[in-house]
Amino acid sequence: MSDPKHSLVNDPKHSSADNQGGLFHVIGTRPIRPGDTTKVTGQAIYGIDVNLPDMLYGAVLRSPHAHARILSIDTRQAQALEGVRAVITAADLPDLSAKISAEGEWGAELRYQNDNILARDKVLYYGHAVAAVSATNPHIAAEALKSIRVAYEVLPPVLDVQRAMAAQAPILHLDLRTDELGLRGDRPTNVASHMQTLQGDPQRGFEQAAIIVEREFHTSAVHQGYLEPHNATALWAANGEITIWCSTQGSFSARDSTAEVLNIPAARIRVLPQEVGGGFGGKNRIYLEPVAALLSRKSGHKPVKLVMSHPEVLAASGPASASWIRVKMGVDRDGKITAAAVNLAYAAGAFPGSTVGVAMGTILGHYRIANLQIDGYDVVTNTPWSASYRALGATNAAFTSESVVDELCEKLGMDPIEFRLLNGVRTGDPRSNGQPFARIGFMETLETARQHPHYTTPLSGPYQGRGVAAGYWGNAGGRSSATASINPDGSVNLVTGSVDITGTRMTLAMQLAETLGITAEDVQASVGDTAMIAFADGSWGSRTTFSTGWAVYELGQNLIHLMCQRAAEHFQVPAEQVRFDDGIFTVGEQKLAFKELAAQLNAHVPLMASATVNPGGAGPAFGVHIVDVEVDPETGQVKVLRYTTVQDVGKAIHPAYVEGQMQGGVAQGIGWALNEEYIYDEAGRMLNASFLDYRIPTCADLPAIDAVIVEVPNPGHPYGVRGVGEMSIVPPPAALANAIHAATGLRLAVLPMSPARILEAYEANPIS
């Protein structure tokens, strides 16, 4: 187990947080990412590019109703169609009722997963999978879907989280009861659970407040917007082994989830993760893998490829939750927060399991608040089962709390950064889990933002405004694995179990190169499949460069130790006369660089090393965003004039990648704030299930985004790494809301702040 205290950044020899001076040789540089060339030239191999001999093509029949009982499914006509090789429904899935029952509360999750993959008794959202076919070409597969006869009893849908919580709402699951930490309600409900955080005495805290602001907010569901759709190609061989090529953020979780659904041992399934064309959390869950595998078996053990269309992705794969949030905050005359109370209700979609718990931890996690109550509700609705989206749950939450903070600052006449300097958390303050924050950089981030020219440059025209918002993201550790083998020329092949969705092959190669005292170009990193390497959690939670970086660091230490041992034997010197410092092995009187010694030792016995870890000490990230907007009062359009994101990244292994992550999160946050929403008709059918109508930002919509890196090393990592990928999507909607207020005087409490909504706000609040 990794020791978070073993950190170079705590080493007195390396006390400076600034690497401008030779603290590191590789870390902090900007080598070219392997795979960039193949991606921009179209040579990279994605899941859709997988083609196998005798491959069949699959298609999925999806529900046209948002809520209905399935009365019958007749597949005979489809099965008889020439070219069709197999048709499956939920009846082809193994019967797991006994296992689900035996597992108690853990069984519920398995049942939901199975029912989402292929609906059994009810369809719960427009686009819910009902059946699937395999055929000799995609056109026949599409035709076969039309031949499947499904009889439905249509039920009234409930699409909105507040309506779903109402007493007379249509009920999705008759056996669902509200759970309050083991205390179950006594009647059917759509409120799956109620969670609470309570500290201090909020009532007394509000009595001490000089100013109180209380607001309600609504946010729409938004999709992660990855351009590469879900896809899976599966071969269920006659010997019972299953091979799956797919687009996933977690090859091991995909394997294990598929094993659960199919009720077979995980070792019989091999998942080969392909290049991922965007995931952002949306590719943590399986949709197609077990379906493709079952079709393969039923088709006579032929490989079957399934690819979702973009409309299927938008309509039927998990978005980030819609939400209703009420925030009440009180401050004293000096601007110190005296109390806060929050209610959050997140739409989980068809099955329980929204990200409301995470939102509860992040909504005010960056402030010191002694008196605080947060109530969170997980609510099912007739919409796709919600999934993670980059800083899952935190963006909705920050939109609300940072808007209220902005309003408090306005009433106080207080500078927004000054407010956060007064109330923000510092090293040593208690976290939501009770333990003190280890070294963190919120104050440094705020000071950097305050000193940035963007903060003080005057605005130049009417209807322009500037907004500021801050955010907090806890980051994650998790299980990781890495193995490295040394080649005869001393170069290194590094394999990890972590799917690369952000350039982590390079950041991991750089960390190993740093550890061994070689160049990044001497390390070739690749992603192993589930048969090649030990288990690894998925690439989520901004954990890979941190946690798999720990694995790589430890394997590097293991390799150095092994080489010292072998060197002593090879050169016949006492072990205590062999040491490694700054990339050089001293063996008796000789000094040898890594490659020199590796080449000599490898000639006798191959060199390799491995490590598996589950480190604690993932350092939280804090960010501050500044944005200037211009609002057109005639059309309601918001033009983003200038955007600056300031973030504490711990240690930027590859600064260009970090800047890219920061800019990418901002771009997605701008779309979330200004355009993106799910539009349903009254029957619950999604009306804008295409990228033409579900409007994500393009380059034409965005200014250059200034990404300012602040480095306060994380003591929980040998190179000071903090996760960086998710923090940057947290503040943008709030920063934009505050900028729109500054430009127009309007406070918008609904996302997205589309032109139509801004015009509505203008009409409701005429400007004299």
Place this chain on the structure above:
Amino acid sequence: MPVVWIPSLLRSLTGGQEKVSVSGETVGQVIEALEQRYPGLRARLFQGDRLRPDLSLVVDGDMSVRGLLQVVKEDSEVRFIPAIRGGS
């Protein structure tokens, strides 16, 4: 003795107490001691020997997957926080 922070929804079982000190060298022993003092508390946190799926166990600031087997020290702090669900 280790301190257990009681989730707010369970404080009705502890007479409103936010934190309770009980003896034990493992989380299991601590929970048993709590159950003796406040009957019904164990079932709200654990199903059999397994932590409820919507909870995470945090001991001294670090997430633990050892559940009842997790060792605690004399000055340990034990917390139960909402688990990350929904695909992370």
